Amino acid sequence: MGLPFRDIVHPEELPWERLSGHTLAVDGYNAIYQFLATIRQRDGRPLSDPQGQTTSHLMGVLYRTTALLGQGVLPVWVFDGKPPELKAGTLRTRFLAKEKAEAQWHEALAAGDLETARRKAAQTSRLTRPMVEEAKRLLAALGVPTVQAPSEGEAQAAFMAARGQVWAAASEDYDSLLFGAPRLVRGLSARARGGSAPAAQVIDRAELLSTLGISGEELILVGLVVGTDFNDGAKGYGPKKALKLVQQHLGWEATLRAVGIDPAEVEPVAEIFRHPATEDVVLPPFGPVDETLLERLLVEGHGFSVDRVRAAVARGRRRPTPPGPDEVTRGHQTLLDTFGGGEVG
Secondary structure, three states, X not given: OOOOOOOOOOOEEEEHHHHOOOEEEEEHHHHHHHHHHHOEOOOOOEOEOOOOOEOHHHHHHHHHHHHHHHOOOEEEXXXXXXXXXXXXXXXXXXXXXXXXXXXXXXXXXXXXOHHHHHHHHHOOOOOOHHHHHXXXXXXXXXXXOEEEOOOOHHHHHHHHHHOOOOOEEEOOOOHHHHOOOOEEXXXXXXXXXXXXXXXXXXXXXXXXXXHHOOOHHHHHHHHHHHOEOOEOOOOOOXXXXXXXXXXXXXXXXXXXXXXXXXXXXHHHHHHHHXXXXXXXXXXXXXXXXXXXXXHHHHHHHHOOOHHHHHHHHHHHHOOOOOOOOOOOOOOOOOOXXXXXXXXXX
């Protein structure tokens, strides 16, 4: 679901080639849910192989990853672990919403309303453990590193970015900013759909806080008032109204009490953002593509077109011209030659 911060966050747009050579920690669950929601047939059914197994997630991972690599952007995929206990209510709400959407999808199909059917079907997406494991095997075949987070993938991605192991966290949600990511990149979904977005959306957290006139703690406070995956928020408060209140700098407890929230009840939620469950990881290197394994998984296993798979790999191996010294700072990162020969970071 993520935080509805679109109205108060104004990202800088950078051409994708300006990110060449940078490593991004991609929020894996966030990305794959997008694939399952958007890569569907006209009637809303997910893409599937001749055996009826869903393949939307594999198609999305293949094309997004090779599109980024072809642009010189180096994605490290980070996958969720066990969710915090406080997320149980959100997960239950999502489950019920999916059941309702599934019933509405079937009703729309029966009525011949394909537009509504496809829209409702997108809300029924379910990510299973076998799908995640398949996605990891696909990434391994592409020579792309993956990281298993102990809990929230966004938190682990933000932690890696804060430590300088990657240049930025990449997600369509804004939660990474509350977890402390120094930079957040959005827009990967549009990039992977064939480059329809001419630029990446880059949010610098320090610049954002300066522009809004608040601290990192107060950004968490805005989230608590609006509502997060771990608390419901205050009734009648959207991001603009919550920000305006927090900008008065009344203090943590006074702000929460002003909107009818007991500070003690949301303190555990604040702690999830302040000190999320993360782990120190040694990022594995990018490796060469294992074309035999790739074709066994996609072509033999799911009926993908061998020509399209090979074309995607060829696209990923294209090496664009890196940015000049006066452009985006690349730090200590280097562009890897055809996926291999160097370390991430």
